[in-house]
Amino acid sequence: MRPKLSESPLPTPQIIPRPEHQVSRKDIDVEALKVLYRLHHAGYISYLVGGGVRDLLLGKTPKDFDVVTDARPGELRKLFRNSRIIGRRFRLVQVFFKGGHIVEVSTFRRRSEFDEVEEHEEASPSRDTTYGTPAEDAQRRDLTINALFYDISNFSLVDFVGGLEDLKNGRIRVVGDPAVRYERDPVRMLRVLRHAARTGFTIDPEAWDEILRQGHLIRTCPPARVRDELLKDFRSGASQPFFRLMLASGLFYDIFPAWRSRLGPAGEVRLLDLAGRLDRLVLAARPITDSLIWAVFLSAYLEQEPHPQDFKELRDFLHEKIREALGGIEFPRQRHDEVSQMLALEERVTPYLAKNQPVPARLSRLALYAGSWLLHQIKEAPEEELLQRFEPENLPPPAAPARRHRPRRRRPRGRGRKVKEAGGGE
Numbered sequence: 001m002r003p004k005l006s007e008s009p010l011p012t013p014q015i016i017p018r019p020e021h022q023v024s025r026k027d028i029d030v031e032a033l034k035v036l037y038r039l040h041h042a043g044y045i046s047y048l049v050g051g052g053v054r055d056l057l058l059g060k061t062p063k064d065f066d067v068v069t070d071a072r073p074g075e076l077r078k079l080f081r082n083s084r085i086i087g088r089r090f091r092l093v094q095v096f097f098k099g100g101h102i103v104e105v106s107t108f109r110r111r112s113e114f115d116e117v118e119e120h121e122e123a124s125p126s127r128d129t130t131y132g133t134p135a136e137d138a139q140r141r142d143l144t145i146n147a148l149f150y151d152i153s154n155f156s157l158v159d160f161v162g163g164l165e166d167l168k169n170g171r172i173r174v175v176g177d178p179a180v181r182y183e184r185d186p187v188r189m190l191r192v193l194r195h196a197a198r199t200g201f202t203i204d205p206e207a208w209d210e211i212l213r214q215g216h217l218i219r220t221c222p223p224a225r226v227r228d229e230l231l232k233d234f235r236s237g238a239s240q241p242f243f244r245l246m247l248a249s250g251l252f253y254d255i256f257p258a259w260r261s262r263l264g265p266a267g268e269v270r271l272l273d274l275a276g277r278l279d280r281l282v283l284a285a286r287p288i289t290d291s292l293i294w295a296v297f298l299s300a301y302l303e304q305e306p307h308p309q310d311f312k313e314l315r316d317f318l319h320e321k322i323r324e325a326l327g328g329i330e331f332p333r334q335r336h337d338e339v340s341q342m343l344a345l346e347e348r349v350t351p352y353l354a355k356n357q358p359v360p361a362r363l364s365r366l367a368l369y370a371g372s373w374l375l376h377q378i379k380e381a382p383e384e385e386l387l388q389r390f391e392p393e394n395l396p397p398p399a400a401p402a403r404r405h406r407p408r409r410r411r412p413r414g415r416g417r418k419v420k421e422a423g424g425g426e
Helices: 030-041 051-057 073-079 134-139 163-169 178-184 187-199 205-220 223-234 239-249 251-255 264-283 290-302 311-326 333-354 369-380 383-389 415-425
Strands: 014-016 046-049 066-069 083-086 092-096 102-107 148-151 156-159
Touching (some): 051 163, 156 163, 187 205, 187 251, 223 239, 239 251, 333 369
Parallel strands (some): 066 102
Antiparallel strands (some): 046 066, 046 148
């Protein structure tokens, strides 16, 4: 028999029956419904959770749907043969469907992976200390509006943390004490600003004040994790309001301290303008690479001083300035080289593009020319022409792949002569 999941007192949830809310199964992906129903029919608790529930309540189309249950990973793996277990300490199951659809299923947890573990629990060989109840799972989530459950058994909403009221009032509120939650995982501060930017909600005063007080803690997070979180915001279509909140809270300068003495009011305006242009392209589903995103972002920093004229010196100069601008943010070497070359090439082709003159073949044939051309359009194109410039028929053709020259095979000396002589002797 399975041990009890928790001995802690449980808060009483608010249950909203189906007639009193707008979440409908017709708005939920069929793959997610298949997972929910199979769990339910197998006798497990089966909830839709997180951003999918939030977006449905806001009248938006969710990007994906996550499921949470009391079934353990091993039980899930047996129930869904088309699945795999991922993760180490906090394992979850990915269920695969045709067409590349994936539904992630997790077991109710007692805490986030970034929360502290008590000594007696860490020493325990049992994994039962990891798993929890629906109430505990809701308590370990970051924001109240992301901690709502949709119960497939009766189509009701289950709210343990007051998320429904916060949705109604347009408020971003942290689950629990913001001071404690930020200290345990400073990335939660980014998520507060992210969801405020995407929804247009106001941030709870206590949550905002703690960002002002503890913003410096963001520097204790793994740099690669902060980089990946920021990329989510660049690709959200709401990077302009996000960076506006980042600047207002000072969290931007906690992550990028070198920008503090360089931007000034005009530089901040330029940064927000570039972010707004990226948002227009993202919302219009224009293809944008990660390197192009970082090149656009870094342009606001690099435009603040004169650059060398020689191309090699310019590339080396930009390479060093990028490292300075990113501070502790971890940047793969290949991406670093690509961004610096893209920025350098954009400077070289700008005089031709600005005068509507043909770009010399020695530049237009380079592999990164297309990216540099796109970078120039984002920076300089009139606002009303930006999307048109990114239409497929207006894009420069991709650079031809470099030809690989195979060395000529030399015929061994004398072989032909011997063969001929041998033939002649016959």
